[in-house]
Amino acid sequence: METIHQYNAAVEKCKDVFLKKTKDYGTSWRVLRTISVVDQIFIKALRIRTIQEKQAQMIGDSISSEFAGIVNYGVIGLIQLELEKPGVEDLPVDRVSDLYDQHIGKVRDLMLEKNHDYGEAWRDMSQESFADLVLVKLLRIRQILANDGKTIISEGIDANIHDIINYAVFALVLIEEGKHAS
Secondary structure, three states, rough: OEEEEEEEEHHHHHHHHHHHHHHOOOHHHHHHOOHHHHOOOOHHHHHHHHHHHHHOOOOOOOOOHHHHHHHHHHHHHHHHHHHHHOOOOOOOOHHHHHHHHHHHHHHHHHHHHHHHHHHHHHHHHEEEHHHHHHHHHHHHHHHHHHOOOOOOOOOOOHHHHHHHHHHHHHHHHHHHOOOOOO
């Protein structure tokens, strides 16, 4: 049960930032197409990887804030897939909150199922692996988009985003535990 509490705590911190930014900026992200969401996550994952490799950073945003951003852009991606046509649309904060909870609920359920089968193997993974796996999933999504959103045998865009969110939440949990750099 500790995992679910840690998971929920990490997600709550992400959601808090998400809703505060929604109050500041509205839902300006509604104009983003899937490739733009992918690119935003890519920038964050690549920055994490660069900091890991250089073991230094020049701006103040922490690795944990970048993983939180990955969670939130992942949720944006899932909302955009559900609502389809990106456009100029201001959604009320309470609707955004409900959509966030709905999508995180699905992602959390997937985590619980995979944790059952994999025995929480993520707890022994490096932060570098989480960054690399996020990048792999993003490259897969780019290929799916290049294939007009179609796959022959592989999971779709939403499944890849689910995994991306879970990797980022796992990284946040391990940072909170002091096992990974923040």
